[in-house]
Amino acid sequence: MYNNPPKTLFVGQKLLFLPECHSTNDIAADLINTASTPEGTVVITSQQTRGRGQRGNSWHTEPGKNLTFSIILKPTFLTVNQQFLLNMAVSLAIHEFLSKYLPQNLSIKWPNDIYWHSQKMGGILIENTIQGLSLTHSIVGIGLNINQKSFTEQPRATSLKLASQPFSNEDEYDLEILLSELLIVFEKFYLLLRNGKTDSLRTYYLRNLYSYGEKRFFVSNGNQFEGTITGVDSQGRLVIEKDNKLCYFFFKEIEFVF
Known part of the structure; x- marks a missing residue:
């Protein structure tokens, strides 16, 4: 399985497939x-068996039904203050890849979850190694729900198969083909980042940001409030207009209310 390398310059040209492991991010960290x-x-x-997501949450998937993998990068061209640009590039790559199959109602929920309507289809966990003021290594963990149809532990989750049922005749998507397609798009966006196309990435990210420009409810410090997402700053903080004032939140400081 996964024996055919994608048509890329370097992403996925070396691939390690493990039928089972505790965490692909941990295995990748050892390989660094x-x-x-x-x-x-x-x-x-x-x-x-022990996948994890943002906020320390666990990531549960049905064996053999989804894409669960990690990519080792060396983004030494990024400073510590530019870390969120990598999140943007990775999120956009997954969004563009899935858009081929789901041309509508797909979005990026800040900071880096993939949503279809208001249901989570995938998530990203990036773990960076820093030396001085620059990044030396990044491990990009990606979990995408592809063929799974039941989510008892995650009632607000969905999969590509479930979302595409009205207009797809596929019994099941071929995971090897999908991985190859995704890695090609991933490399494209990573090279855009490496070549300094940050303004384009920021614009594209905001254009596809979940609930951007919409009034909705949030919770911070145990208090619920209504606000409007107006952007994401250079540090990766979510910018929300609340009572005619701009407020800034890191990802552990605020939650969406559904």
């Missing part, structure tokens, strides 16, 4: 210390 591990190395599994 090996000199023979090139940038773009992918670690993928059919069953992740």
